[in-house]
Amino acid sequence: MNTDILTENDIAHLPALVQKYLRYTKSVGQPKVKNFRAEFAGRMRGKPEDEYMDVNSVQYNFLQKPSRYFYMEAKKMGLPATGLHVYKNETATFEVKMLNWMKVVDAQGDKMNQAETVTLFNDMCFIAPASLISPSITWESVSDSTVKGVYKNGNISISALLYFNEKGELINFISKNRYETDGKNYNNYPWATPVENYRMINGYMLPGKAKLIYQKPEGDFHVRRTRFQKCNVQPEGF
Numbered sequence: 001m002n003t004d005i006l007t008e009n010d011i012a013h014l015p016a017l018v019q020k021y022l023r024y025t026k027s028v029g030q031p032k033v034k035n036f037r038a039e040f041a042g043r044m045r046g047k048p049e050d051e052y053m054d055v056n057s058v059q060y061n062f063l064q065k066p067s068r069y070f071y072m073e074a075k076k077m078g079l080p081a082t083g084l085h086v087y088k089n090e091t092a093t094f095e096v097k098m099l100n101w102m103k104v105v106d107a108q109g110d111k112m113n114q115a116e117t118v119t120l121f122n123d124m125c126f127i128a129p130a131s132l133i134s135p136s137i138t139w140e141s142v143s144d145s146t147v148k149g150v151y152k153n154g155n156i157s158i159s160a161l162l163y164f165n166e167k168g169e170l171i172n173f174i175s176k177n178r179y180e181t182d183g184k185n186y187n188n189y190p191w192a193t194p195v196e197n198y199r200m201i202n203g204y205m206l207p208g209k210a211k212l213i214y215q216k217p218e219g220d221f222h223v224r225r226t227r228f229q230k231c232n233v234q235p236e237g238f
Contacts, residue, residue, distance in 0.1 A: 069087075172194045206228060
């Protein structure tokens with residue numbers, strides 16, 4: 001038996017909703033995921049009162065030793081801005097620079113580490129569903145359309161609720177463990193990433209559009225609206 005291919009036996013221990021999702025995304029019968037690269041385009045803003053900026057991003061994720069490298073380019077008031085998320089060895093940093101030299105955001109520390117662990121789990125759920133067989137995830141069925149996933153990386157443990165529709169699509173992911181930050185202040189609001197427009201992307205049925213939302217007491221803050229451009233899933237290295 002080829003143990004590098006995701007089989008029904010590999011997903012048998014998962015909640016029924018997650019099993020159905022893996023079948024829907026065409027993950028079963030394909031190579032198990034160890035790394036992936038993804039590209040996105042969309043619009044984002046840093047504060048509710050800000051105008052949206054056009055943004056393009058590329059990211060690399062490595063799952064055996066969990067790490068994530070996310071780079072984005074945008075323009076703010078006509079000036080080029082770049083952002084870099086780095087997550088490795090259970091440690092995360094986030095930098096934003098104007099004109100590629102003036103640092104305007106420099107986020108790091110325990111709350112940032114926790115927040116980016118949530119992001120890593122979110123990526124696994126939406127970009128690389130086959131990775132949800134990971135022993136680092138503990139699952140709990142909540143209802144006939146919702147499961148809770150607890151993801152642990154080293155000493156960091158985070159959780160999220162995953163919501164599915166009748167077709168088997170994962171349509172939302174909500175976590176209370178991902179802090180909103182500008183590099184100085186950290187606020188803990190529920191973080192939601194509703195998705196839509198599932199389509200075939202490089203052999204997998206994946207969401208074509210997503211929103212990143214902080215559910216604040218005064219109302220939802222839509223941080224980013226993004227379109228899934230490309231995905232390259234690798235069973236080995238790049």
